[in-house]
Amino acid sequence: MSKPGEYYQRDRAWHPPALDPSYKTSVARSPRLALISLQNSASEITGPVFGHNDIDPIDNDLLKNYAQAGEGPIGERIILHGRVLDQNSKPVANTLVEIWQANAGGRYRHKKDTYLAPVDPNFGGCGRTMTDENGYYYFRTVKPGAYPWRNFINSWRPAHIHLSIFGSGFAQRLITQCYFEGDPLIPKCPIVQSISDPTAVQQLTARIDMNATIPLDSIAYRFDIVLRGRRATLFENRLEGD
Amino acid sequence: MSQELDYLNETPSQTAGPFVHIGLAPGAAGFDIYKQELGWDIAGPNAKGERIRVEGQVIDGTGSPVKDVLIEAWQANTDGVYAHPEHPGEVETGFRGWGRVITDFVTGEWGFDTVKPGCVAGRSGSVMAPHINLWIVARGINVGLNTRLYFSDEADANAVDPVINLIEWENRRQTIIATRGERDGAVVYRFDIRLQGENETVFFDI
Secondary structure, X not given: OOOEEEEOOOOOOOOOOOOOOOOOHHHHHOOOOXXXXXXXXXXXXXXXXXXXXXXXXXXXXXXXXXXXXXXXXXXXXXXXXXXXXXXXXXXXXXOEEEEEEOOOOOOOOOOOOOOOOOOOOOOOOEEEEEOOOOOEEEEEEEOOOOEEEOOOOOEXXXXXXXXXXXXXXXXXXXXXXXXXXXXXXXXXXXXXXXXXXXXXXXXXXXXXXXXXXXXXXXXXXXXXXXXXXXXXXXXXXXXXXX | OOOXXXXXXXXXXXXXXXXXXXXXXXXXXXXXXXXXXXXOOOOOOOOOOOEEEEEEEEEOOOOOEOOXXXXXXEEOOOOOOOOOOOOXXXXXXXXXXXXXXXXXXXXXXXXXXXXXXXXXXXXXXXXXXXXXXXXXXXXXXXXXXXXXXXXXXXXHHHHOOXXXXXXXXXXXXXXXXXXXXXXXXXXXXXXXXXXXXXXXXXXXXX
């Protein structure tokens, strides 16, 4: 059995470019010079390890993790679930997944958010969980609302949930956003549309999952996540100095 | 026609946005929800080696500090060992080597306390100078930016570091070397990150 080696090179054309003039904030925050490509060393192959002691079981239940006793947030009850895989279709087990989102009215619980929709007293808007041995994760939450943002004067974000995923090496670190099937704002959003390949946008769009939907309770959306895969070290290409 | 390769595409990145704190540092967003927020203690109480502080700003292409950044740090301990099952060696109990830091909403200043890492074994017998790996996300950053922080008092190790030496423009190498100083008897390194423009920080595609 060969040891796993370097991560596959990230396909930068599949990701949004650093600079997209339609996403105005990217203009002054994007490097102008080329990234310098590194072969993976121990610094990129390794990454932080988390355990169940780092989190609480209730952390993945946004219907309850900030609600007062006997109450709950306003909004459409949903389940967001899926698997974290690598590019070789191998499950990424025991990895930390964190999410954050606006409430059903499109308002974030954040001291810098000034949108006129109200804060929900029973909704914090963040959650976290560890994938199981099959790479599976799930959250219970409310479907977030769309909201306006200052880009063009009439720019609106489609409903979305932010996700942060670790993987097992720092090279796999990823933050992304999950959108919802059928949202008419997806094709109008400059942040989404900074991704050039429509198939890549599809990959960020969760599909309704009637089989996982709980009758008379919650609609499920399925969102699988793919992290970078690793080469098998079939030929000598030593990472370590030993 | 030929066979299809069945590799999956990596999930595309999207910006962390201005409210990244809600998910990754909710206390900074203005509320208390988790038993413990992750990433506030990089080295833990038992770590050997020199205790240091690292401070800086992230500066955009107009010269203004970016005030809604989140940075993650990943480093080895003083023996050059990463707290990871694939890395040979042991770390001190409680040493994780990973941390999160956010910028002040008013000044854009950030800072974290840790221990100075040791040299780490590099590829093919090389030795990497002490460094901290940084990953920078914010509104307006579509894919998280990777860079490394090296130390100004490690001139000999830096001179032979295989990654620093990959940067063919020698005048750019200083953009990833933190400047050592002192304040009230404590060691403080300054590391400003310039996203764009004059002295743009070297970022890596890892």
